[in-house]
Amino acid sequence: MSTSARPAPASTWRDHTLATLAAAGYRKGGARNAVVELLDRQTCALSAQEIDDGLREEGRAVGRASVYRILEMLTELKLVQRIDVGQGVARYERHQPDGDHHHHLVCDECGTIAPFEDPTLEQAIERVSRKLSFAVDEHDVVLHGSCKDCRPR
Amino acid sequence: MSTSARPAPASTWRDHTLATLAAAGYRKGGARNAVVELLDRQTCALSAQEIDDGLREEGRAVGRASVYRILEMLTELKLVQRIDVGQGVARYERHQPDGDHHHHLVCDECGTIAPFEDPTLEQAIERVSRKLSFAVDEHDVVLHGSCKDCRPR
DNA sequence: ATACGTGCAAAGTATTTGCAAACGG
DNA sequence: CCGTTTGCAAATACTTTGCACGTAT
Numbered sequence: 001m002s003t004s005a006r007p008a009p010a011s012t013w014r015d016h017t018l019a020t021l022a023a024a025g026y027r028k029g030g031a032r033n034a035v036v037e038l039l040d041r042q043t044c045a046l047s048a049q050e051i052d053d054g055l056r057e058e059g060r061a062v063g064r065a066s067v068y069r070i071l072e073m074l075t076e077l078k079l080v081q082r083i084d085v086g087q088g089v090a091r092y093e094r095h096q097p098d099g100d101h102h103h104h105l106v107c108d109e110c111g112t113i114a115p116f117e118d119p120t121l122e123q124a125i126e127r128v129s130r131k132l133s134f135a136v137d138e139h140d141v142v143l144h145g146s147c148k149d150c151r152p153r
Numbered sequence: 154m155s156t157s158a159r160p161a162p163a164s165t166w167r168d169h170t171l172a173t174l175a176a177a178g179y180r181k182g183g184a185r186n187a188v189v190e191l192l193d194r195q196t197c198a199l200s201a202q203e204i205d206d207g208l209r210e211e212g213r214a215v216g217r218a219s220v221y222r223i224l225e226m227l228t229e230l231k232l233v234q235r236i237d238v239g240q241g242v243a244r245y246e247r248h249q250p251d252g253d254h255h256h257h258l259v260c261d262e263c264g265t266i267a268p269f270e271d272p273t274l275e276q277a278i279e280r281v282s283r284k285l286s287f288a289v290d291e292h293d294v295v296l297h298g299s300c301k302d303c304r305p306r
Numbered sequence: 307a308t309a310c311g312t313g314c315a316a317a318g319t320a321t322t323t324g325c326a327a328a329c330g331g
Numbered sequence: 332c333c334g335t336t337t338g339c340a341a342a343t344a345c346t347t348t349g350c351a352c353g354t355a356t
Contacts, residue, residue: 027330029336063338068321084237084295088346089320105287116285124277129296132269134258136298142237143282145289180355182311201346216313221346241321242345312353322343329336
């Protein structure tokens with residue numbers, strides 16, 4: 001909002017997130033930064049476990065509890081979206097204030113998760129959201145089925 | 154399909170379910186019947202815990218394990234739909250082969266869950282489903298927000 | 307009579323919480 | 332230095348599994 005008039009480069013989310021955290025009065029923290037950086041690089045939702053593992057692999061291990069605490073905080077601040085894809089595991093991904101919004105396809109056989117997007121669907125959701133008595137501020141669509149590999153025909 | 158030309162009465166699901174179970178070679182079972190009957194009476198999704206409690210209240214208690222086993226079986230046969238609404242609890246409701254399909258509104262403050270339906274949304278989902286490489290056979294839309302009680306203004 | 311269905315209790319996972327040590331401001 | 336952030340370990344919550352008994356066929 002304050003930098004310039006042209007659209008910011010790719011890592012806006014990371015910056016926005018760190019700025020929001022600072023604005024909310026949180027101190028900087030190594031574990032938190034590591035989680036934010038990792039989420040910033042993802043293209044789809046990760047489970048807490050996967051985040052923990054990912055950080056460990058890159059030599060920046062953090063306590064599992066911290067991962068959960070950080071994800072909760074980020075979810076609270078609407079910086080990440082928590083998604084329940086129906087396998088008893090919560091997944092998390094960057095929450096885009098606008099644009100680049102996608103939903104999830106779940107293969108119930110092998111557990112694969114794939115993102116997809118569709119403007120028409122998005123519109124339909126916005127339309128119905130406005131008609132409801134709830135104040136809707138997030139939505140999530142999950143399509144269950146079988147992926148190509150699991151159902152060749 | 155075989156009874157008559159006019160729309161069947163309310164408890165089609167119960168009948169369809171029992172018939173399907175029988176056709177699949179399952180024996181009759183008290184616990185299973187109790188769960189089916191209870192689900193048949195619901196208007197929205199219940200958690201395993203709630204089902205267990207409900208049955209206990211009406212004096213027809215069953216083992217918790219049985220509840221889970223039965224729900225798994227029914228889900229497998231596509232007789233119930235499992236829904237993850239994002240609170241670490243799975244919820245289950247009748248799966249309507251057609252018609253009467255609804256989705257869920259979740260109040261993230263008080264945890265209330267309310268159903269809603271919207272034909273346009275339904276259409277948008279069907280349309281996008283056909284365009285994907287997955288064979289989609291179920292879908293679920295969850296809208297998160299605050300209910301009237303939690304956000305008066 | 308035989309095998310499936312059920313209930314209990316124990317085991318497993320995912321997630322949360324309590325507390326002391328580490329660290330940023 | 333002070334209070335937040337972090338990590339560990341224990342606790343909790345939900346769901347699954349093992350096994351013996353009940354029940355439908």
